[in-house]
Amino acid sequence: MRKALTAILMASAFAAPALSQAADQRVEEARALVKSFGGSLKQALKQAIENGGVVNGIAACNTLAPEIAAQNSKGNWHIGRTSLKLRNPDNAPSDWQEMQLQAMDKQPVVNGKPVEVWQVSDAVGQPEFQYMSAIPTQKLCLNCHGSDIKPDVQAKINELYPQDQATGFSEGDLRGAFVVTYRPAED
Structure with missing residues (x-):
């Protein structure tokens, strides 16, 4: 029994750098997806x-954001957005995401860069x-x-997002987060 346990511990110790390298690679791929999605969306x-003012921007964001996310979701990768104060209820956070958003809300930017977190499961x-x-924000x-928010803009928000909670932000507040997930192909 002791030999088996030692072998498992040694195997785990040797696997750790490989896991770390795989996680590092996934983080780099996720960052690239966020950069592409965020840049295209902006x-x-x-x-x-x-082309048509802020009201046109709301309508475009309503239709274009999901399309751009789909274009940037490739293979086993999926990208989207979530927030503690949702505009689109389809973007509701998972329990893990909500916990991360609550932590990010205290300080969304560190050393001039947006806070990022990840997990391997x-x-x-x-x-x-x-x-x-x-x-x-x-x-x-x-x-x-x-x-x-101007009345015509608020009217468009109310039309497209009747359950909107995503107002009242100030510059620098946590608006939400980009979420990137990787799921291996099902066997």
């Missing part, structure tokens, strides 16, 4: 606002890898997520 939103029903990157966001 560009599409800015373009929509330039072998729990049944859970993604093998989950990554989150804070989305701090930027000045552009305040048009639709701030405290002083």
Whole structure:
């Protein structure tokens, strides 16, 4: 029994660097997906606002955000967004995500960079890898997520998101987080 336990512990010790390398690779891939998704979404939103004002931006975000997320979700990877104050109830956080959002809410940016967290799991029903990157509220966001929203903008928000909770933010507040998950192919 003692030999078997020693062999398991030694095997675990040798597997740890491999697990760390795999996790590091997953983190880098997740960061790249966030950069692509976030950049594409911001560009599409800015373009929509330039073409038709903030009301047009809300409509574009309503339809384009899911499309851009789908375009950036490749193979076993899925990307989306979540928040403690949801605009779209389809983006509700899991228990783990909610716990991370609550921690991020205290300080969404550290050393000028959005806070990021990740976990590796072998729990049944859970993604093998989950990554989150804070989305701090930027000045552009305040048009639709701030405290002083114009009536025509609020009317469009009410039309597209009747259960909206995503207002009252100030610049720098945690608006939400990008969520990246990796699930291996089912056998």
